[in-house]
Amino acid sequence: MLKINNLHAAVDGKAILMGLNLEVGSGEVHAIMGPNGSGKSTLAQVLAGRDSFTVTDGSVDWDGTDLLALPAEERARAGLFLAFQYPVEIPGVSNAYFLKAAVNAVRRHRGLPEYDAMDFLARVKAEMKAVGMKEEFLYRSVNEGFSGGEKKRNEVLQMALLEPRLAVLDETDSGLDIDALKIVAEGVNRLRSPERSMIVITHYQRLLDYIVPDKVHVLSQGRIVRSGGRELALELEAHGYGWIDADGKAAAAASGARS
């Protein structure tokens, strides 16, 4: 269970999250939608522990742990995974090396034996097949020269390898062709389980045809202004965000009038 309470966060002195509340139960999948610049990625990165964002108020409880007290790598080892909106390139470091270092860091933390090169290769190749990545991507530098879609698949691959307890996917569907979208969605669905929660950030309700969320939230100006079921995404698609004002209040009237 993830409980975000009154979260405020700023970057370079500029307030971005302003009293955000959200609860995600174990095994649930929540979708977050919202206009550009509303703070979706900021929320994702604050949860993951990026220290260029300063938490100015509020708390995040994750299964009884004070999430904000942990450094980024410990959050990751404890099972928090962020699929980046813009995956980062690391020239000269092979994807295989990076993935193995990551998987073993996490396994060590969980008291599991580290993979040797053989075990790791067997595992990673199986997972790559599932997300439709060619083996050559193991030997290329991390994300370097990957196409937009290839980067996103690489994120899903990492998620599958790291078996997180909480996965935050930040626009993992953006830039994917329709086949890739299905593969990525399948990858996510395979990972759905009663002990794994997911937050899926997206602009397109289409993704939610494949990954059916338990709840949909609208983030606007640093807060969740509207929450609902699957149908909320369809309404947003039909009417855009103008339909919900900053407070999320006039929404009901507008919604009644148009639908």
Next chain:
Amino acid sequence: MNAPTRNEALGAFLEQDYVAGFETRLETDTVPKGLSEDVIRTISARKGEPEWLLDWRLEAYRHWLTMTPPLWAAVQFPPVDFQDIVYYSAPKSKTDGPKSLDEVDPELLRTFEKLGVPLHERARLAGVAVDAVFDSVSVATTFKKELGEHGIVFCSFSEAVKEHPALVRQYLGTVVPPGDNFYAALNSAVFSDGSFVFIPKGVKCPMELSTYFRINARDTGQFERTLIIAEEGASVSYLEGCTAPMRDENQLHAAVVELIALDDAKIKYSTVQNWYPGDKDGKGGIYNFVTKRGDCRGARSHISWTQVETGSAITWKYPSVILRGDDSVGDFHSVALTNNLQQADTGTKMIHMGRNTRSTILSKGISAGRGSNTFRGLVRVTPKAEGARNYTQCDSLLIGDRCAAHTFPTIEVRHPTAHVEHEATTSRIGEDQLFYAMQRGISAEDAVSMIVNGFCREVFKELPMEFAVEAQKLLGVSLEGSVG
């Protein structure tokens, strides 16, 4: 509420200590401080040198007196007092020099052991022949016998002067003339020891040859002289490693290395330089003012320099190749790391004289802390060098925002068919890269060394296997200081 920041975590990792900084207590035979013709005569006499070599030294000394230290490098330091340096210091031993390893002071052997120098049987296992130079003299050369069977000479410079005077006399100073530059002249006057390698015609040296240099005594300069000759069709791979104890005073290291490759010969020279860099505030450390030059004298010869420079307070060093023979090839692969207040001004010169000569320059500069890292390169294509080609790539990686990187490439082309390419990049270890790795559970220190090693990979793969591993570790340890 906030967790420790990434920069704090990084800072802690980066503040590792210099591990080779211990001192060995030995009885030494030391000439008093200062430089004069008498000191040079004393050094030469101690070493039992022939007349011609003493004359050669004295001539270099007289030339040196007319010269002034070069000031063009992008490094800053107070003037060196050349009268305040000890020019000769040797561990005392019963005889003139150790005849075998058993005669070497065990304390000395322990020092090299601590440094991981594979003397003794460890050498056999590692398959590396080692010459170890401690302060001014060479203490042991392993594998002499096996190499001798191939006609290979690998010994200390002093021994070569005694055993192979004709060879020394034929080649000494033919690549770096005594008056070449201020420090080369100084070295020629006072050099104390070094390594000598001779690979006869057609012989491929069956093992890596390796020398470890160590400055131990206080106020001592190390002026070693290395001469490597590969005759027609011969080949050799040579590695040099260096360390020094931690001291508050600066110590001078002014070496000269000369390589000569005849027709179809190949010399690969690799350096892992880890002289004491000084402390966080820039106190102490080695001044590493070195002249290294290779002469591709024969057709189709090949000289390759690979260096990993992590130590020294100041590095002033431009391993170069004179591409004299037609179709000869010169390479320079370099990783130079500066941290805290370290300064490095390093690079290479590729002088194309023969036809269809080719050269490659690959330089990776890493600056952290308040380090300053300068690449200085010269590619010269002379009027006779038809069809010459050069490719230069110069990459700089910055860690934190108080360090500096500079690139000064000079290209002089005097032949219309020449083909010269230059590429340069500067990047910074991004907060985004670190965060990405840490989000995957990788610690800050592992992330930094992963990124730095990735940056250096093209150079590391030029190093002999076992030294590539050492170089990687060294980079991790040398990234001492703070970030951001």
